[in-house]
Amino acid sequence: MAGVGNKLRYFRRLRDLTQEELGDALGVTRHTILALENRKYEPSIALALKIAAFFSVPVEVMFFLEDARRDDEC
Amino acid sequence: MLKSNPLTLLKLWGVLTVIAITIAVVNFLSDHFYFMILSTAILMTFIFIYQWISYRIDGSSYTKGFDDERLCQVSFYTLRNSSLYFFVSIWLLAIVLSFPSFEFLKEHISAVLAMIVVLGMLIHAVSFTWRKYRV
Numbered sequence: 001m002a003g004v005g006n007k008l009r010y011f012r013r014l015r016d017l018t019q020e021e022l023g024d025a026l027g028v029t030r031h032t033i034l035a036l037e038n039r040k041y042e043p044s045i046a047l048a049l050k051i052a053a054f055f056s057v058p059v060e061v062m063f064f065l066e067d068a069r070r071d072d073e074c
Numbered sequence: 075m076l077k078s079n080p081l082t083l084l085k086l087w088g089v090l091t092v093i094a095i096t097i098a099v100v101n102f103l104s105d106h107f108y109f110m111i112l113s114t115a116i117l118m119t120f121i122f123i124y125q126w127i128s129y130r131i132d133g134s135s136y137t138k139g140f141d142d143e144r145l146c147q148v149s150f151y152t153l154r155n156s157s158l159y160f161f162v163s164i165w166l167l168a169i170v171l172s173f174p175s176f177e178f179l180k181e182h183i184s185a186v187l188a189m190i191v192v193l194g195m196l197i198h199a200v201s202f203t204w205r206k207y208r209v
Contacts, residue, residue, distance in 0.1 A: 020134065029135035032144040035209040041144050 005066045009037040011055045026050055080139055084125050091118040113188035117195050124199055148205040156198040163190050 012022050012033075019033040026033075028047070035041035036051075043051070043063075052059040098115035101107060129136045139145050167186065170176050179186055 023135060023138070027138060027141055029132065029138050029142045029145065031132075031135065031206060031209055032142055035144060038209055040209050044143050047143060 003039065003066045004042045004063055005039060006036060006051075006063045008033070008051065008062065011057065011062065012037075015055070022054075025054060080137055081129070084122075084129060087118070087122055087125065091115070091122045094118045109185040109188040110191075113192055117192060120195070120199070124203075145206065148202060151205060152198055152202040155201050156194055159197055160190075160194050163194070 012019070017025075019030040019037075023030040023033045026047070032041065036043060048059055048063055052062045055062065094115040095118075098112045101111045128139075132139070135142075167179075167190065171179060
């Protein structure tokens with residue numbers, strides 16, 4: 001099964017936010033932010049949309065299928 | 075009210091723990107001593123200490139614990155594991171008690187049940203903590 005990758009860490013650092021601050025803004029714990037960034041947890045559709053909306057980027061920019069990305073690179 | 079504020083739940087749990095400890099001490103000093111009462115007070119104290127440490131470590135994240143989807147998932151898996159443990163241990167105990175050579179267990183059934191519950195809660199707490207912080 002293809003894993004879901006994300007650019008959360010990149011966009012968070014771009015906004016100069018801590019994991020705690022981002023967690024507060026999204027209504028989740030900082031452990032969940034850490035788990036998302038380390039790709040140890042795949043978010044629900046609702047949380048994925050919330051994250052994309054928070055950073056004002058399309059959801060497919062923030063999240064992607066890792067296999068599909070590898071295919072694109074090839 | 076409790077769902078929106080885990081800190082209130084922690085305070086309420088603290089009060090209930092103090093009541094449980096008081097009851098356990100009174101029971102310990104009486105003629106009819108039950109292990110279940112003592113073990114309940116010990117368990118409640120463990121849970122309170124665990125929650126207090128979580129509150130100190132997690133900071134503002136602690137109050138969002140109930141709404142966090144990942145923690146809900148972790149809680150579900152942990153509950154499944156501990157339920158499986160309780161199911162297996164209670165049935166094993168029922169089988170063991172049907173043999174006449176285990177009269178000792180029947181005589182101390184309160185202690186045996188207390189031990190099963192304490193072990194189950196420990197499994198639950200360790201499993202939850204492991205999954206929560208393993209990121």
